[in-house]
Amino acid sequence: MLDGCQNIVSIGLALLTLYLFVRWANIFVKKKRYPPGPWGFPIVGHLPLLGGELEKTYLQWWKQYGEVVSFRLGSWKAVIVNGYDAVKDAAERSDDVFSGRPPLLFNKAVTETFGGLKLISFETFSPKFLHLKKIASRALKNYMLNCDYPHEDLFRDEAIKLSNKLFMQGNKEPMQLASHVELAVESMVYQMFYGKGKEEEIEANVQEVVDAMSYINKFLNADNSVNFMPWLLYLKQGKIEEFKQAILATDKVTKLKAEERIATFEQGQVRDMVDALLAFSNEMPEEENAESFPRAYLIHQRVAFQTAIFDPVCRTILFIILYLTKYPEVQERVNTEVSDVIGNDKAVGYKDRDNLPYLNAVILEVMRITSLVPTALPHSALHDTKFRGYDIDKDTMVFFNLHSVSHDKLFWGDPESFRPERLLNEQGHVDKEKRFRILYFGAGRRRCMGEMIAKILVFITTATLMQRCSFKKAEGCDLDTEPIRGAVYGPKPFKVIVQSK
Numbered sequence: 001m002l003d004g005c006q007n008i009v010s011i012g013l014a015l016l017t018l019y020l021f022v023r024w025a026n027i028f029v030k031k032k033r034y035p036p037g038p039w040g041f042p043i044v045g046h047l048p049l050l051g052g053e054l055e056k057t058y059l060q061w062w063k064q065y066g067e068v069v070s071f072r073l074g075s076w077k078a079v080i081v082n083g084y085d086a087v088k089d090a091a092e093r094s095d096d097v098f099s100g101r102p103p104l105l106f107n108k109a110v111t112e113t114f115g116g117l118k119l120i121s122f123e124t125f126s127p128k129f130l131h132l133k134k135i136a137s138r139a140l141k142n143y144m145l146n147c148d149y150p151h152e153d154l155f156r157d158e159a160i161k162l163s164n165k166l167f168m169q170g171n172k173e174p175m176q177l178a179s180h181v182e183l184a185v186e187s188m189v190y191q192m193f194y195g196k197g198k199e200e201e202i203e204a205n206v207q208e209v210v211d212a213m214s215y216i217n218k219f220l221n222a223d224n225s226v227n228f229m230p231w232l233l234y235l236k237q238g239k240i241e242e243f244k245q246a247i248l249a250t251d252k253v254t255k256l257k258a259e260e261r262i263a264t265f266e267q268g269q270v271r272d273m274v275d276a277l278l279a280f281s282n283e284m285p286e287e288e289n290a291e292s293f294p295r296a297y298l299i300h301q302r303v304a305f306q307t308a309i310f311d312p313v314c315r316t317i318l319f320i321i322l323y324l325t326k327y328p329e330v331q332e333r334v335n336t337e338v339s340d341v342i343g344n345d346k347a348v349g350y351k352d353r354d355n356l357p358y359l360n361a362v363i364l365e366v367m368r369i370t371s372l373v374p375t376a377l378p379h380s381a382l383h384d385t386k387f388r389g390y391d392i393d394k395d396t397m398v399f400f401n402l403h404s405v406s407h408d409k410l411f412w413g414d415p416e417s418f419r420p421e422r423l424l425n426e427q428g429h430v431d432k433e434k435r436f437r438i439l440y441f442g443a444g445r446r447r448c449m450g451e452m453i454a455k456i457l458v459f460i461t462t463a464t465l466m467q468r469c470s471f472k473k474a475e476g477c478d479l480d481t482e483p484i485r486g487a488v489y490g491p492k493p494f495k496v497i498v499q500s501k
C-alpha cells in the first residue's frame, strides 16, 4: 500500500519536473516570447480552471494578463484574444493566419459519420475552403433573392403560427416556451431547405430533427474534455458512437428530402435552398465539379447550415422573450412603437427595421449582453507567427473573446446592465459605432455566413410576436438571465403568461 502511494508520488513529481522543464525550455532556450497566462496543470492544462462561469474567468485573465493570453487545453496550446482592437486585428489579418480550424475530435466524428464529407464550418482555411465558401454564399444569396416562397413570408407565417399556439396555451397558465420556439424555428429551417410542404409532414419530420438535436446539444454541453485529451476516447468510445447515431438521426429525414429535390431539380427554378445549392453545382466548371467539389459534397453543406442555424436562432429568440418579460417597461415601449409604426395587422417586413429603432436596439442589446457564442468557434494558427509582439506557434488554438468586446467596461460603462437605450443616438437612431462593437456573429474571414438571414429571421419573428402577443411574468416564476453554458449559451427554462392583443 505504502509502496503504491510512493510510486504515485514519484510519478507525479516526475511529470511536474518534466512540465516545468518544458516551460523553462520554451521560455529560456528557444527564446520564444509566448503571451503571458496563468499557471496550469500537467497533462490537463487549464481545463480544471475553466468550469463554471467561463466567460468571467476569461475577463479576469484579460484584466490580469492583457490582450493575448496563453493557456493549455489538455494537449493543445491555446491563446485567447481579448478586446475589440485585438479581436479585429487578429481576425482580419491579411495573411489569414488565424483562420484555420483545429481538427477536434467532435469534428472528426461528424466527418466520419458522413463518410468523410466535411462540413464547411470544420474545413480548415485553404483554397478549397474559400471556393466552397464563395459558392455557398452565392447559393444563400440566390435563395434569398429568387425563392418561390420568399424567406420573409416563411418567417412571418411561422411566427404567426407560433403566436397562435402560445396564446392558446399560455393565457390560461404560465407556460414553458422553449419547445414551441424550437418547433417554429426548425419548421422555418426545414422549409428554407426543402420548400413549402404539407403541415402534417413538416410537423412530423421537424419533431424528429428537434429531438435528435437536443440529444446532440446535451452531449456537447455535458463534457467536451475528450476534444482536448483524445486519449480519453478509450473511456468514452460508447458515448462517441451514441453521438454519431444522433447526428445520423438528424440527417435521416432530410437526406430523403434532399434526394427527392435532386431527382426533380430543374435549372432556373428555386423552390428552396437545396435547389439554390444545386443551381451552383451545375454551373461549376467541369474539372472542379468532377474532383474537388463533387455535387454530393456541395449538397452536404445543407447540414452545416441547418445545424448552424437552429441553436443560436432558438436561443436568441428565447433570450429576447426572457428580457422583454423581465423588463416590462421595455416591452411596453416596444409594443407602443410596433403598434404606432406598423399597426397590429400589417405584415412586418425587414424594411420596417429602420422605422422601429427601439425594437432594433432591444434586439441588439440582448445580443450584446448574452453574447451567445462567447469565444466564437475555435480557430487555429496556420503557421508560426507573431501577434502583438508574442510568438504563436503553428496549430495553436485561437479563441476570439467576443464576450470581452461586448462587456468592455471602458467602452460600455455598465456592461452588465440591460439598457437598450444605450444603443440609440441623440436623433433616436441606432448608433452605428456601438452596433459594430457587438460581434455576435464573429469577425474576419470565418465570421458567420448566415448573419444577414439570421438578423431577418430574428427581427421578423420578434416584431410579429410583439404585434400579436404580450408576455407577462407569472407569480412565483423566476426569470433568471444567467445562461446555461456550453458551446452556445442559452437561457435556463422559464415560464411566462402569454396574452393575445
Ligand code: HEM
Pocket: 120, 121, 122, 304, 305, 308, 309, 312, 313, 316, 372, 373, 376, 377, 378, 400, 440, 441, 442, 443, 445, 446, 447, 448, 449, 450, 451, 453, 454, 458
Ligand atoms: C442568431 C443566429 C446566429 C448566431 C449568433 C451565429 C453565430 C456564429 C458564430 C459566432 C460563428 C463562428 C464565427 C467564428 O468562428 O469566428 C458562426 C459560424 C457559422 N455560421 Fe452562424 N450564427 C447564427 C446563425 C446562422 C445562420 C442562420 C446560418 C446559415 C444560414 C449560419 C451559418 C454559419 C456557418 C456556415 C458558420 C461557419 C463559418 C466558417 O466556418 O467559416 N449561422 N455563426
